[in-house]
Amino acid sequence: MAIPDSIYGLFPGPHSAERGMNALRAAGIAADKIVVLAPEPFEEYSFAQGERKTRMPWFAALGGLIGGTCGYLLGRYTQTAYPLITGGMPIVAAWPTGIVTYELTMMGAIVTTLITLLIGARLPNWKPKLYDPQVSHGKILIGVVDPPDEARADLEQRLRRAGAEQVKSTGAPPK
Amino acid sequence: MAAKTPEHINEDLLRPLSGTSARYWIVFGCLVAVVAAAIGAFGWQVYHGIGVAGIRRPVFWGFYITNFVFWIGLSHAGTLISAILRLANATWRRPITRCAEVITVFALLIGATFPVVHLGRPWLAFWLFPYPSERGIWPNIRSPLLWDFFAINTYLLGSVTFLLLPMIPDFALIRDRATGGKKKIYTALSLGWCGSPRQWHRLEKAMQIMAVAIIPVAVSVHSIVSWDFAMAPVPMWHSTIFAPYFVAGAIFSGIAALIIAMACLRKLLHLEEYLLPIHFENLGKLLLVMSLLWVYFVFAERLTTWYGNESSEMAVFWLTQTGSYSPLFWTMVTCNFLIPFPLLAIKKFRTITGCVIASIGIVIGMWLERFLIIVPSLSHKYLPYSWGTYRPTWVEITITVGTFAAMALLYMLFSKFVPIISVWELKWGQHQEPERDPVLLREDEEATA
Numbered sequence: 001m002a003i004p005d006s007i008y009g010l011f012p013g014p015h016s017a018e019r020g021m022n023a024l025r026a027a028g029i030a031a032d033k034i035v036v037l038a039p040e041p042f043e044e045y046s047f048a049q050g051e052r053k054t055r056m057p058w059f060a061a062l063g064g065l066i067g068g069t070c071g072y073l074l075g076r077y078t079q080t081a082y083p084l085i086t087g088g089m090p091i092v093a094a095w096p097t098g099i100v101t102y103e104l105t106m107m108g109a110i111v112t113t114l115i116t117l118l119i120g121a122r123l124p125n126w127k128p129k130l131y132d133p134q135v136s137h138g139k140i141l142i143g144v145v146d147p148p149d150e151a152r153a154d155l156e157q158r159l160r161r162a163g164a165e166q167v168k169s170t171g172a173p174p175k
Numbered sequence: 176m177a178a179k180t181p182e183h184i185n186e187d188l189l190r191p192l193s194g195t196s197a198r199y200w201i202v203f204g205c206l207v208a209v210v211a212a213a214i215g216a217f218g219w220q221v222y223h224g225i226g227v228a229g230i231r232r233p234v235f236w237g238f239y240i241t242n243f244v245f246w247i248g249l250s251h252a253g254t255l256i257s258a259i260l261r262l263a264n265a266t267w268r269r270p271i272t273r274c275a276e277v278i279t280v281f282a283l284l285i286g287a288t289f290p291v292v293h294l295g296r297p298w299l300a301f302w303l304f305p306y307p308s309e310r311g312i313w314p315n316i317r318s319p320l321l322w323d324f325f326a327i328n329t330y331l332l333g334s335v336t337f338l339l340l341p342m343i344p345d346f347a348l349i350r351d352r353a354t355g356g357k358k359k360i361y362t363a364l365s366l367g368w369c370g371s372p373r374q375w376h377r378l379e380k381a382m383q384i385m386a387v388a389i390i391p392v393a394v395s396v397h398s399i400v401s402w403d404f405a406m407a408p409v410p411m412w413h414s415t416i417f418a419p420y421f422v423a424g425a426i427f428s429g430i431a432a433l434i435i436a437m438a439c440l441r442k443l444l445h446l447e448e449y450l451l452p453i454h455f456e457n458l459g460k461l462l463l464v465m466s467l468l469w470v471y472f473v474f475a476e477r478l479t480t481w482y483g484n485e486s487s488e489m490a491v492f493w494l495t496q497t498g499s500y501s502p503l504f505w506t507m508v509t510c511n512f513l514i515p516f517p518l519l520a521i522k523k524f525r526t527i528t529g530c531v532i533a534s535i536g537i538v539i540g541m542w543l544e545r546f547l548i549i550v551p552s553l554s555h556k557y558l559p560y561s562w563g564t565y566r567p568t569w570v571e572i573t574i575t576v577g578t579f580a581a582m583a584l585l586y587m588l589f590s591k592f593v594p595i596i597s598v599w600e601l602k603w604g605q606h607q608e609p610e611r612d613p614v615l616l617r618e619d620e621e622a623t624a
Contacts, residue, residue, distance in 0.1 A: 039348075041375040042601040050372025056380045060388070071325075074305060078313035088315045096317045100398065103325035106392045110333045110385065117340070117381040121374040124366035131369045133351035138181025138602070147420060 003128045007155050008035065008143020008158065009164025010134050014045045016163030017140040021047035023158040027151065029144050035130050037141040059116045060109045067108015071101035130170060139165070179448075181602050188594040188601070189349065191444045195591070206584040213577020216570045217292060217426060225295040227570050232566035234553045238575050239293035244545045245428070246286030246578065247327070248401050248421070249538075252429030254334045255393040258386040267457060269604045270449045273597045274435050276338040281585045282432070283331050285578050288588065290323070292574060319402045326392075326399040333389045340381055343368050344599045397425040410487040411480065411552045420472045423533030425467035427511075428541035431534035434458050436586065438531045440595055449596055452527055457532040462537070463519035470512045487557045494551045503543050510540030 011017040017038070024034050042048035075097035082089045118124070135141050142164075147155055156167045179187075220227050222323040230237040253275035260268035291300045303324055307313045314321050346365035353361050368374060391549035404412040434455060476498075480488050495504040515533035518524045550565050569576075589595070 036372055038372070038375065039344075039371045040599055041372075041379055042603075043376070043379070048372045048375070050376060052376050054380055056377070056378060057384060060384050063522060075316050076305075078305065078316050081307070082312045084315070086315060089317055093317055096322065099322050099395075100316055100325055102395065103322070103329045103392075106388055106395075107325075107329040107332060109388050110329070110336060110392075113381050113384045113388070114336050114340075117377050118366075122344070122375040123368065123374070126362065126367040129367075129369060135370055136351040137185065137350040 003170045004130055004145045005078045005147070005170065006035065006130050006143050007147050007152055007159075007167065007169045008084070008130065008131060008141050009159030009162070010139040010141055010166045011162070011164055012139065014042050014047075014140065017042075017142055018045050018047050019162035020140075020142040020164060023162040024098070024142065024155070027155060027158055029147075029155075033146065035141065035143045035145055037131060037135045039135055039138050039140070040081060042140070047140075051105050054116075054120055056113065056116045058118060060113045063112020063115075064105045064109035067111070068101050068105035070108070071104030072097060074104070075094055075100045132168065134166075179605075184598060184602055185348065185352075185448075187448065188596050188598050191590055192349065192594065199587070203584070203587060206580045206587070206617055209580035210577050210584055213574045213580070216573035216577070220292075220570050221297065227568060229566050229568045229571060230293075231563075231565075232578065233556060233563045234521065234550055234555060236293075236549050237565050237572065238546075238567045238571035239289050241542070241546045241549055242575055242578060243286055243289035243293070244400055244421075244549070246282045246289070247427050248277045248397060248425035248541065248545070249432050250282035250286060250330070250334070250429065251393055251397060251425035252282070252433040253277065254330075254337050254389050255279075255426065256430065256433065257337070258389045258393075261382065261386045262390075266604055267454060269600045270446075270451075270596045271433070271454055271458075272436060272600070273338070273341070273593075274495050274595055276334065277586065277589055277595070278429070278432055278436055279334045279472075280331070280338055281582055281589075283327065284585075285581055287327055287331070290320075310338050319406050322399045323403065324620045326396045330389075330392050333385065333392050337382075337385050337389055340385070341597050341600060342593060343378070344370065345594055345597060348598055349594075375490045377516060383624050394422055397422045409552050409556060410485075411491045412548075414476065414479075415567075416472065416476050416479075420476065423465065423468050423472055424541060424544060427462070427469050428538060429540070430458055430462045430465060431537035434462065434530050434534040435538065438527060440590065442528075444590065444595065446596065449601070455527045455530045456525055459519050459533070460527045462515065462530070462533065466512055466519065466537070470508075473508070488561075489553075490555045491551050494555055495547055500547060503547055507540045507543040507547060510536040511544065564592060 009020055011020050017036075021034070021036070025031075036047055036050065038048055079092050079097070085091065086093075086128050089096075130141075130143060130145060132139070132141055142159070144155060153171075159167050226237070228237065230239070253272075257268065257272040260272065290303070291297045294300055302308075303320065305314060305321065305324070306314075343365060347368040347370070350358060350361035350365045362457060398418035398421065401417040405414055405417035407413065437450050437454065437458075440446055466549050477492070480492050494500050514536045514545050518529045518533040554564055555562050
């Protein structure tokens, strides 16, 4: 799979990146065509807002519920499978079963959070995609995938005017 | 820390990953030798049997269980402190979180090996797992030893996840600078991270959830370790104070270990511009609070025992206050309170050196505390005819020393492959309070007009 056809600018900081984003929006580029890659979260800036809606906390709670249920059932089953009275406690003793239930509740929440993160962040993903190693050197990439050919020159100019240090193209060369 | 450019931060924090000095190899070789000696001692014990250790009736728990409790306690340094500081949004945490989280993972791994080392037949360690025998009998879930299995594994899983997640963007950073085989390894480790807002947001969210989840797990782990003792009707063990006492002690020793690790990293990896005196001072204040809390717990425990005046408990009590274990007890009090208190309470002494001296004392003192909880009580149980003594053998001493070397070795290796300070978090800290760009302000004003 090839890197998608794109045009992008590398911005030195969040302020210029914000201007770059505004410039692309002003050019009428749809939000799903704009790519933002940053070396840090930059959550205070509008260009880095992206898709913020996630049900991760709910999935974590669900994972905890499943883990806790498994813990309780494991505790109950192992005590009733060989009903041995220990220290005068009932066969299914609430206190120790509660401890195992608690630990497995937390384990369920942790595992589910990890799985939800990987799915939500689309990781792992080693397929070729729009990326520039300059991002890890502190630059912010603001670009457009599959830009209309007739708009390339205009987009390049807008990105430069917004403060992009470099403007690059990937994929199919402009016709 | 003065604001640095991203390139400067990359350069400083990735430098330890590129070159290896002769000094590094010498220290590495020495640590490998000590760890090899410990493995050899364990092999000797496996070959000749558990009798080569000093544990025998009535003291069946000696150095090994002391080490187990000590290392599990030390593991509270990282993840717990990191999670609390993350939730409190303490900005000064950024350079220290990874140093701390690494301690947790390695200390837990070392601590978790001790129940196996302690077994007479370690090849049957899997009997402790929740796994039925061929007769369908499961391990007894009413035993605190089985709770350890669940608690330690949950904490280990949570701590490893908590450590690994923020490492993904840093792996991507190394990937972009590496070449050849190293690039392939870091490409695989970075999982194809590119830094999209979606990825950053999910990572932050996951870290918030993990921080909330890991704190009660950390508290439960050391509570359960304390219940290994408190559930047994042994003099001075069967006490309700044990769980909070152990948790406080664990955080206390954990912070001390973190300060020592930070001071070593600062010196050896030349991180003077990142691990600043303010970090040591803040941790020093935290250590002071924990020292006071520790002495309060010790006083409360001793006072209650003394007022109760129960003969079997008083036998253990006087053994540690004025008897054969009193030198160790008073050394513990000196190391955990008398030395750290002035060093940490007086601002003039709360320097990096002062904090490190106090921390070294606390690590020694907390190891002694674990020993003094276990051995005197077991050696003087209810019936005087069964009283006995315990003397560690060279096997136990070698294995104990080996674990400290193993900790240092693992830490050294880790710092060669992963930046010991989270690079992206440090950079992000510099952008946390953005000044509004004048150009954007003008645009906003124009739009409003």
